[in-house]
Amino acid sequence: MIIHEPEIITDSEASIIWSKIEYQSHHEYFPEYLWYRIPTKYEQYISPQSDAFLVPSLLVGMHIGDNIEVRGAVSPRLAYQINEYQHLLSTRMPDTVRPVDIKYLQVKTNKVNPQGVGVVFSGGVDSLFSVWKHLPENQVLPEYQITHALFVHGFDIMMKDQERYEKLFNRYKRALERYQIELIPLETNIASIMAPTMYYVNLYGPILAGCSLVYGGLFKRMYISSSRDLMMAQVQAYSSTPLSDSLLSTDTLDFIHAGGMYQRIEKLKEISNWDLAHKHLRICPYPRYSEYGLNCSRCEKCVRTMLPLYALGVLDKFKTFAKPLTKNRESIWMARKFNPSREYHRELFPFVKEHKPSLLPWINLAMFLGYLRYWFLRLIPGLSKKWLNRFGFFVDPLKQKFAMDREDIHQLISDSQECP
Amino acid sequence: MILHTPKVTHEGERICIAARFELRNKLAYLPDHLWYRVPEVYEKCISVRVDTFAPTALLMAMYSGEPLSIRGPISPKLAYGLLEYRNIFHSWSPKLFHMIDVNFDSFEPVASYDGQTAVATAFSGGVDSFYTLWSHLVQNQEIPDARVTHGLFIHGLDLRLNDEINYLKAAEIYTDLFQHLDLELIRMSTNAYHFSEFRIPWTLFDGPPLIGAALLLSPFLRRFYTPSGMPSYNDLIPQATSPLIDHLLSTENFDVIHHGASANRIQKIKVVSNWPMSHHRLRVCSDKLRMDGVKNCSACHKCYRTIAVLSLLKALPNHRNFNGDLRVSSYVRWGLFTLLDPDQVRHIRNEAWSSNQFGMVVLLQIAILLREVKRTTIHIIKSLMSRELVYRIKRKIYSPENTETEEMQ
Numbered sequence: 001m002i003i004h005e006p007e008i009i010t011d012s013e014a015s016i017i018w019s020k021i022e023y024q025s026h027h028e029y030f031p032e033y034l035w036y037r038i039p040t041k042y043e044q045y046i047s048p049q050s051d052a053f054l055v056p057s058l059l060v061g062m063h064i065g066d067n068i069e070v071r072g073a074v075s076p077r078l079a080y081q082i083n084e085y086q087h088l089l090s091t092r093m094p095d096t097v098r099p100v101d102i103k104y105l106q107v108k109t110n111k112v113n114p115q116g117v118g119v120v121f122s123g124g125v126d127s128l129f130s131v132w133k134h135l136p137e138n139q140v141l142p143e144y145q146i147t148h149a150l151f152v153h154g155f156d157i158m159m160k161d162q163e164r165y166e167k168l169f170n171r172y173k174r175a176l177e178r179y180q181i182e183l184i185p186l187e188t189n190i191a192s193i194m195a196p197t198m199y200y201v202n203l204y205g206p207i208l209a210g211c212s213l214v215y216g217g218l219f220k221r222m223y224i225s226s227s228r229d230l231m232m233a234q235v236q237a238y239s240s241t242p243l244s245d246s247l248l249s250t251d252t253l254d255f256i257h258a259g260g261m262y263q264r265i266e267k268l269k270e271i272s273n274w275d276l277a278h279k280h281l282r283i284c285p286y287p288r289y290s291e292y293g294l295n296c297s298r299c300e301k302c303v304r305t306m307l308p309l310y311a312l313g314v315l316d317k318f319k320t321f322a323k324p325l326t327k328n329r330e331s332i333w334m335a336r337k338f339n340p341s342r343e344y345h346r347e348l349f350p351f352v353k354e355h356k357p358s359l360l361p362w363i364n365l366a367m368f369l370g371y372l373r374y375w376f377l378r379l380i381p382g383l384s385k386k387w388l389n390r391f392g393f394f395v396d397p398l399k400q401k402f403a404m405d406r407e408d409i410h411q412l413i414s415d416s417q418e419c420p
Numbered sequence: 421m422i423l424h425t426p427k428v429t430h431e432g433e434r435i436c437i438a439a440r441f442e443l444r445n446k447l448a449y450l451p452d453h454l455w456y457r458v459p460e461v462y463e464k465c466i467s468v469r470v471d472t473f474a475p476t477a478l479l480m481a482m483y484s485g486e487p488l489s490i491r492g493p494i495s496p497k498l499a500y501g502l503l504e505y506r507n508i509f510h511s512w513s514p515k516l517f518h519m520i521d522v523n524f525d526s527f528e529p530v531a532s533y534d535g536q537t538a539v540a541t542a543f544s545g546g547v548d549s550f551y552t553l554w555s556h557l558v559q560n561q562e563i564p565d566a567r568v569t570h571g572l573f574i575h576g577l578d579l580r581l582n583d584e585i586n587y588l589k590a591a592e593i594y595t596d597l598f599q600h601l602d603l604e605l606i607r608m609s610t611n612a613y614h615f616s617e618f619r620i621p622w623t624l625f626d627g628p629p630l631i632g633a634a635l636l637l638s639p640f641l642r643r644f645y646t647p648s649g650m651p652s653y654n655d656l657i658p659q660a661t662s663p664l665i666d667h668l669l670s671t672e673n674f675d676v677i678h679h680g681a682s683a684n685r686i687q688k689i690k691v692v693s694n695w696p697m698s699h700h701r702l703r704v705c706s707d708k709l710r711m712d713g714v715k716n717c718s719a720c721h722k723c724y725r726t727i728a729v730l731s732l733l734k735a736l737p738n739h740r741n742f743n744g745d746l747r748v749s750s751y752v753r754w755g756l757f758t759l760l761d762p763d764q765v766r767h768i769r770n771e772a773w774s775s776n777q778f779g780m781v782v783l784l785q786i787a788i789l790l791r792e793v794k795r796t797t798i799h800i801i802k803s804l805m806s807r808e809l810v811y812r813i814k815r816k817i818y819s820p821e822n823t824e825t826e827e828m829q
Contacts, residue, residue: 080566087681107563143527144496246667261508
């Protein structure tokens, strides 16, 4: 894999920094260009280094076994630590990735003096918790208080949902302004390099790191919110852990894995009395959007988030659930999309036992039914699943071409290369 | 507990920098001060900030269950890292390390110094140290910024303060080795072990004083490698030097990097045994009474496991500082009378299996079984005693290095 030196195209609205990627192994879905689109207002902060392209491409190179050549400049610190990063991931995920050789043509530091402290923000439990923990009232060190939040289009929001992204952006921008935090937009196709061949839900760390690195002139410190606590991270393998994230730091930008010592349920409890979370918590992965019903309330993630809030008696304060639980028996919805492989249910039992014991029998029943459903689906033969694809079942929307990419930007980049 | 600002005193050719640990409820035999001594030539390279002492003070405060107040300015980056450090130690061992509040007087980023160009590695002469040193030599490390320029050989950590003869003998040999490699070995000493002796397992305590020594020299060092003793990223056992926590003790202009967790011990010994500079200099022994400089006792668990691997690799003749191969009685002794680590021995057993050394496989398995019998017996006896009683019994059985007088409130 060759990662060419990044180039920048600028128009009246935005700047696009892009890099051509050449693969040794062919795959019809791999994008020819990786790009980040940044509003002109923030153009001054774009890092000209290849760091932002190397980090997300590395995982794909490790997955398909392509050695990497980086033509642009790479931070010496990143170049040193990336080998350890490769060893760490290949030890934890030997069936998914293996170390590859990386050849650098330029190893040098980006000569900038960034001052911003950022967090990659989605409006979910983890990112809200990170923001909460780094507000002035909870973080005594001014150097560690968050000044900016990065909201990425092309990470958990697909490219076609442009309107949804913009509405959410405006909503969060207003909400965070109250806390002197500036929300920064970013559009990118870097997830499209992973989505076709890898289960990128577990491998999102390099995507978030890449998005942060492209703003190398702005951020000196970046929090990557933990989605699993330390104990879960030891049992299951993920690309974003307290061990891995800091290894992607450069000479000018430190990555900090935030919240890794807290279970998801502890985070929920901590933000359960925060009005920003009441009005803006967004955890649902399903792309429906209405001004208040940010969360469908029926998917696995919604139910597992609602249950602890319901057990604490604060669910009615959270205004973003379309159909919040009102009775114990409604927790049976958990069975509908229950996924035991995510491991989150383990922390639910002691929590519910402590805060609302009357809910326990319903959760036990939901989990029993959920297990039956889960194993039934697991046992459906692959051929049958393929046949069911035509009716819209077992289809992974992320694997569709241009799910996380924009054809017009590819065209723009191609045109810019043809013009002298 | 209050950590006071450090004070510097000149002691002939050495400089002593010490900070007072003031506990509300004093613990028996616990020293009042943590100190480091460095040769006078490094006088301009030392930091008089509280940063050096804060990580060790944190663990002692957590052990005693008292909130920690840190006097004097501390690096904001270190302060942030210390809070996460505290959370991790507490989650590892909540009974040993209590969750405490940490109060900071003030914050002051560490300034960048013109002479801050050195890159050091902790060096004890063991397999991990040699592997980290080898990995950062000019011929093996393509990134110039990452190459090692100095080693820190600290008296008072694995080589205890009351074992000066062995320290001096080893220091002489390793100083020559570093000179030969065009590098410099810095000799230091500390009384950090006295704080953990018989109280906190050394492997859960050694990181902060080790990194503290490097923090002391941080006006001169910009990077410090801690050689990894981790078996693998898949077995992140709680240890005070770990890839999970070491970097948390970095400051604004000083990076701590845990190195070598990607290679297991057998892989490291393979690399090190092929490097002539390590021949006859590998020092792995944990028996301070029987070792002699870099000559290993060949009868402790660390010696046994190294000899077993060197024997598998047919590299023992290159290491005359071990007393030859293991005998049947060595395996029995290994299981019953030493601190055999079953995971590491299983790794060696698997390696022996792939090398068709079936006799060794059987003997290693016997050693593991004997260790399980011993461990269960000791566990039952210890569960019947209080923590303080265990401490006092250990003082009676073993000769304590810490000879402070008992002061109880």
